[in-house]
Amino acid sequence: xxxxxxxxxxxxxxxxxxxxxxxxxxxxxxxxxxxxxxxxxxxxxxxxxxxxxxxxxxxxxxxxxxxxxxxxxxxxxxxxxxxxxxxxxxxxxxxxxxxxxxxxxxxxxxxxxxxxxxxxxxxxxxxxxxxxxxxxxxxxxxxxxxxxxxxxxxxxxxxxxxxxxxxxxxxxxxxxxxxxxxxxxxxxxxxxxxxxxxxxxxxxxxxxxxxxxxxxxxxxxxxxxxxxxxxxxxxxxxxxxxxxxxxxxxxxxxxxxxxxxxxxxxxxxxxxxxxxxxxxxxxxxxxxxxxxxxxxxxxxxxxxxxxxxxxxxxxxxxxxxxxxxxxxxxxxxxxxxxxxxxxxxxxxxxxxxxxxxxxxxxxxxxxxxxxxxxxxxxxxxxxxxxxxxxxxxxxxxxxxxxxxxxxxxxxxxxxxxxxxxxxxxxxxxxxxxxxxxxxxxxxxxxxxxxxxxxxxxxxxxxxxxxxxxxxxxxxxxxxxxxxxxxxxxxxxxxxxxxxxxxxxxxxxxxxx
Amino acid sequence: xxxxxxxxxxxxxxxxxxxxxxxxxxxxxxxxxxxxxxxxxxxxxxxxxxxxxxxxxxxxxxxxxxxxxxxxxxxxxxxxxxxxxxxxxxxxxxxxxxxxxxxxxxxxxxxxxxxxxxxxxxxxxxxxxxxxxxxxxxxxxxxxxxxxxxxxxxxxxxxxxxxxxxxxxxx
Numbered sequence: 001x002x003x004x005x006x007x008x009x010x011x012x013x014x015x016x017x018x019x020x021x022x023x024x025x026x027x028x029x030x031x032x033x034x035x036x037x038x039x040x041x042x043x044x045x046x047x048x049x050x051x052x053x054x055x056x057x058x059x060x061x062x063x064x065x066x067x068x069x070x071x072x073x074x075x076x077x078x079x080x081x082x083x084x085x086x087x088x089x090x091x092x093x094x095x096x097x098x099x100x101x102x103x104x105x106x107x108x109x110x111x112x113x114x115x116x117x118x119x120x121x122x123x124x125x126x127x128x129x130x131x132x133x134x135x136x137x138x139x140x141x142x143x144x145x146x147x148x149x150x151x152x153x154x155x156x157x158x159x160x161x162x163x164x165x166x167x168x169x170x171x172x173x174x175x176x177x178x179x180x181x182x183x184x185x186x187x188x189x190x191x192x193x194x195x196x197x198x199x200x201x202x203x204x205x206x207x208x209x210x211x212x213x214x215x216x217x218x219x220x221x222x223x224x225x226x227x228x229x230x231x232x233x234x235x236x237x238x239x240x241x242x243x244x245x246x247x248x249x250x251x252x253x254x255x256x257x258x259x260x261x262x263x264x265x266x267x268x269x270x271x272x273x274x275x276x277x278x279x280x281x282x283x284x285x286x287x288x289x290x291x292x293x294x295x296x297x298x299x300x301x302x303x304x305x306x307x308x309x310x311x312x313x314x315x316x317x318x319x320x321x322x323x324x325x326x327x328x329x330x331x332x333x334x335x336x337x338x339x340x341x342x343x344x345x346x347x348x349x350x351x352x353x354x355x356x357x358x359x360x361x362x363x364x365x366x367x368x369x370x371x372x373x374x375x376x377x378x379x380x381x382x383x384x385x386x387x388x389x390x391x392x393x394x395x396x397x398x399x400x401x402x403x404x405x406x407x408x409x410x411x412x413x414x415x416x417x418x419x420x421x422x423x424x425x426x427x428x429x430x431x432x433x434x435x436x437x438x439x440x441x442x443x444x445x446x447x448x449x450x451x452x453x454x455x456x457x458x459x460x461x462x463x464x465x466x467x468x469x470x471x472x473x474x475x476x477x478x479x480x481x482x483x484x485x486x487x488x489x490x491x492x493x494x495x496x497x498x499x500x501x502x503x504x505x506x507x508x509x510x511x512x
Numbered sequence: 513x514x515x516x517x518x519x520x521x522x523x524x525x526x527x528x529x530x531x532x533x534x535x536x537x538x539x540x541x542x543x544x545x546x547x548x549x550x551x552x553x554x555x556x557x558x559x560x561x562x563x564x565x566x567x568x569x570x571x572x573x574x575x576x577x578x579x580x581x582x583x584x585x586x587x588x589x590x591x592x593x594x595x596x597x598x599x600x601x602x603x604x605x606x607x608x609x610x611x612x613x614x615x616x617x618x619x620x621x622x623x624x625x626x627x628x629x630x631x632x633x634x635x636x637x638x639x640x641x642x643x644x645x646x647x648x649x650x651x652x653x654x655x656x657x658x659x660x661x662x663x664x665x666x667x668x669x670x671x672x673x674x675x676x677x678x679x680x681x682x683x
Contacts, residue, residue: 123609123610125609125610125612125613126609126645126646127609127645128645131645131646160611160614161562161595161614161615161618163593163594164593165561165563165571165574165575165591166563166571167563167566167568167571168562168563168564168611168614188610189565189608189610189611189614190563190565190566190605190608190610190611191608191610191646192565192567192606192608192641192644192646192647193641193644193645193646193647194641194644196644196645196646197640197641197643197644205640208640209640212567212569212640212641213567214567214568215566215567215568215569215570215571215572215665216568216569216572218567218569259572259575272513272516272517275579275580276516278576278578278579278580278581279526279579279580279581281576281579282576282579282581285576289667295573295667296569296572296665298569298664331515331516331519332516335513335516338513339513506568507568508566508567508568
């Protein structure tokens, strides 16, 4: 049993990659790593391709970011794709399948042994295939959904344009009467080519793009991107900026959790919760607007620090907000808990087993409602959370109700964190300049940030000219969308909106 | 629940006064909306929202229009589930190549007379995503656009001002 350190040391370490180690390993070691993922000893944090070649420029690389459970160590392993091929991880570890299909679409890297030959993000409409690799040819438009055979089965195609005000995606239900036998998702409709726009961009522009990967997680993404860029260039933002970023991140978590709690109840036709939670969400957004100049706090976190500060007036407004939320929210929690017609819809609906949540390394409320204790603020952890005291609520039930309760628990924790941040905010500057260029050649950085939905990973390589060469941003939804397919099985079609909302996966963050 | 309902009764309505119609929007619309369609619709418009590639920031703010503070329906504006019931398509995002056909089909499914409102900076010209292999550009690259509501994302107040202008020019 090779541990992460053994596999790392068997390869060639890559200098100037921070803060985790990165090594280029052999195909054999790569397959061993896939085995560790399969055995559940490691969690897959990300898997992406890179057209960056050796001196001849004729081969790409596949990278995987992993977390070893026993040592809480994170690392990036890379394998050279000779002939544009690499050993598939998805062959033995299902969470990697869609990531590898996306790598094939974007870069033309072929995962050897991957059974599913269908494209994922590429719908045959980009004009050329493999836009991030050596572009050539165009791809097919037809797409075969997985078969479901049996008596009395019928299919319900839904989307990409849905009935509500939500993002586009296609759901193919196969049902037996009311009961869902299979749900197959088809995504990629909002693929915007963000990673191609990143290549060659300045860090400043990169932060703008990162802030628009998924609008509801704009703080989390710009924070992940900024921390990765800072790690790459060994820049330490001022302490005040680090604390302010956490304040923005917690306000974002609060706003989204209020929105989600209300929306889940609304999908169970209990609209008073929706109305009340909508009001709470609006209170958070208005404090964000008055204190930081943007309701969603877009473009406030940048490499080097933040573009906003907390004025004494804004600090008062934030504390006033906490007090207001603390007065109003408990009544709603009580209402949720005591309304049996509502609980009848949420309890026991859309159950996700702890084993699956663990296997897919599901982040956020999806994982924590199914017994997975992971929270990026704790492991690998980052400032200022190491000096703040908070709890990570975890339950085992894995149903819609559990995912609502995790959010309710996290609202309480975030309110306490917001208070401690305002009380303990260090004085000083909120931003340092990022170096415009550096002498040593390419530098790489990686960061993991806990967004409201789960852990967001950012990886960036910055050239000597200070421009981005390759940036990969992995939304938590990559590992949550497949679990929704599992959670809905055996439920009735009418409960799908409820299950879907309790997961609230991002389409834009996933499609990128 | 009774306790909460009583409290709400005592508090009075939380809905805020209506903002004025946006001057810029009125000017843009004056050129496009004709007398005939005004008479046919009356003071009510049904809106179908289509995300054609947005980052979901615009969707969050469009959602907020339905909350008790902005309360869109008091103006006779409401969101409907199908383009076949709609007078207005509210389109967000740089139109992605993968969404183009779905957007065109949604437009074709909407009965005449119809209006297209492009929401957000991306919907105007592709915004930060313009130039990408995966994006077609702004909404006007695919559909005739009657009104743009700028912003990244536009605030609910900005959205309301634009939509009220649309209502005033069509009513």
